[in-house]
Amino acid sequence: MTEVTITVNGAPQTHDVEDRTLLVHFLRDHAGLTGTHVGCDTTQCGACTVHLDGRAVKSCTVLAVAADGGAVTTIEGLAEGDTLSDLQQAFKDNHGLQCGFCTPGMVMAGTDLIRRYGGALDEETVREQLEGNICRCTGYTNIVKAVLDAAGKYRAKQQA
Incomplete structure (x- = not known):
């Protein structure tokens, strides 16, 4: 297990994860943000797209440990309160x-x-x-x- 800290939608999230944990599973299973969907697990469909350090990435092909120290924005982080982006x-x-x-x-x-x-x-x-x-x-x-x-x-x- 490795301790990983990722700033998700402006808030730090620190969790112990297996080194093989994908960013999409860090977001869904550890951070509790289920708006990022798991589609194909092979970077084909794009349902898992998030922004990592300001760039769109398919989170099913990024390891959580590789995103350690980074900043992620998910679909939940685009709206400002009740105001949609x-x-x-x-x-x-x-x-x-x-x-x-x-x-x-x-x-x-x-x-x-x-x-x-x-x-x-x-x-x-x-x-x-x-x-x-x-x-x-x-x-x-x-x-x-x-x-x-x-x-x-x-x-x-x-x-x-």
Whole structure:
């Protein structure tokens, strides 16, 4: 067992874990944050996407010991109190979800995408960049609309 401390959504989480514990299991089983979903365990689906030190990563392929000392933001950490992040709200407004299983990973990947591109996105770029996140329920149309909606709000805030 190894003691690991990761700042999760702004609060330090210290837990003893086996060296083979994946970050996704640290978050779900030790930190009690179940918004990060376990889908494929092989980095194919993206349901487990979180931000580690400001970058989107698939937490099913990162060991918790490798994230020791790092900062993780999960889907639970995007909202400010009862106020959803712009992308969370855009998913709601644009009907960007159906069953909801992929939604946390899509929102986390989309948030990173908007940040990396400064909100300057088009449909082709969003589709290309979200390629590593799988949704089995939708045709991605409303997911793309949601990301573009939030990207527009991001750009407007940057220009204000």
